[in-house]
Amino acid sequence: MSWAAGVLTLFPGMFPGPLAQSLAGRALVDGIWSLGVTDIRDFGLGRHRSVDDTPFGGGAGMVMRPDVLDAAIRSVADARPLIVLTPRGAPLTQGRVQALAQGPGVVLICGRFEGIDQRVIEAHGAEEISLGDYVLSGGEIAALALLDAVIRLLPGVMGQALSALEESFSSPLLEYPHYTRPAVWAGRAVPEALTSGNHQAIAAWRLAQATTTTKMRRPDLYHQYIASGAQAP
Ligand code: SAH
Numbered sequence: 001m002s003w004a005a006g007v008l009t010l011f012p013g014m015f016p017g018p019l020a021q022s023l024a025g026r027a028l029v030d031g032i033w034s035l036g037v038t039d040i041r042d043f044g045l046g047r048h049r050s051v052d053d054t055p056f057g058g059g060a061g062m063v064m065r066p067d068v069l070d071a072a073i074r075s076v077a078d079a080r081p082l083i084v085l086t087p088r089g090a091p092l093t094q095g096r097v098q099a100l101a102q103g104p105g106v107v108l109i110c111g112r113f114e115g116i117d118q119r120v121i122e123a124h125g126a127e128e129i130s131l132g133d134y135v136l137s138g139g140e141i142a143a144l145a146l147l148d149a150v151i152r153l154l155p156g157v158m159g160q161a162l163s164a165l166e167e168s169f170s171s172p173l174l175e176y177p178h179y180t181r182p183a184v185w186a187g188r189a190v191p192e193a194l195t196s197g198n199h200q201a202i203a204a205w206r207l208a209q210a211t212t213t214t215k216m217r218r219p220d221l222y223h224q225y226i227a228s229g230a231q232a233p
Contacts, residue, residue, distance in 0.1 A: 110139030
C-alpha cells in the first residue's frame with residue numbers, strides 16, 4: 001500500500017508541481033506514494049462557484065466558507081490525519097514529519113485569502129501546522145514542503161538511509177558543513193581534519209562544528225542538546 005497524500009486546494013494545477021521531479025517524482029511513478037488533488041471550487045456555491053465571503057467583525061480580505069470546505073473535506077476524509085496549513089499552527093518539526101511518514105498518509109487543506117472559517121477546522125478536529133513565522137500567499141507551497149519532507153523518508157525513496165539519520169534535526173544539532181573536491185579551491189583549503197584519513201579526528205571535528213554552529217545560530221536547539229545530557233564542548 002502506498003503512502004496516500006490528499007490535497008484540498010483552489011489551485012490544483014500547483015500539484016504535484018515540483019514533487020514530479022527528482023526523488024519524489026520517481027517515487028510517485030514507482031507507486032511508493034500517491035496523490036489525490038481535490039479542487040475546492042468544485043464544491044463552491046451558485047453560478048459562480050463561490051468559496052469565500054467577507055469576515056464577520058469586519059476587516060480586509062475574504063474568508064473561506066465552512067460549508068464549502070466541509071463538503072470538500074467529506075469527499076476525501078478517511079482515517080488519515082487531517083492537517084490545515086496556517087501561520088497560526090504549530091511549527092512543522094522533523095519529529096512530526098517522521099511520524100507522518102510512518103502513518104497511512106495525510107490530507108492537507110490549503111488556505112487562501114485571509115484564511116479559513118475556524119469552525120470547520122474545529123468540527124473536523126484538524127491539526128493546524130505552520131511552515132514558519134512568515135506569511136505565504138496560500139497553503140500550497142507549505143503543503144508541497146511538508147510532502148517533500150515526508151516523501152524522502154518513505155522506505156525506498158532515498159538510496160542512503162543513513163544520511164537521513166545523520167542530518168540536521170534528527171539530532172538536536174545542526175549539521176556540520178560539507179566539502180568535496182577540489183581540495184583547494186580559489187585559495188581556500190578544505191579543513192585539515194577531513195583530509196587526515198583519521199576517522200576519530202573527522203568525527204570529533206564534525207561534532208565540534210555542529211555544536212559551535214548550533215550554539216551560535218540556534219541557542220534553542222543547543223539548550224535541547226545540553227538538556228538531553230550531552231557534554232558542552
Ligand atoms: N491572514 C493570515 C494570513 C493568510 S495567508 C494571517 O495573517 O495569519 C493565506 C493562506 O496561506 C493561509 O490560510 C494558509 O493556508 C497559508 N499560509 C500562509 N502562511 C503560512 C505559513 N507560514 N504556514 C502554513 N501556511 C501558510
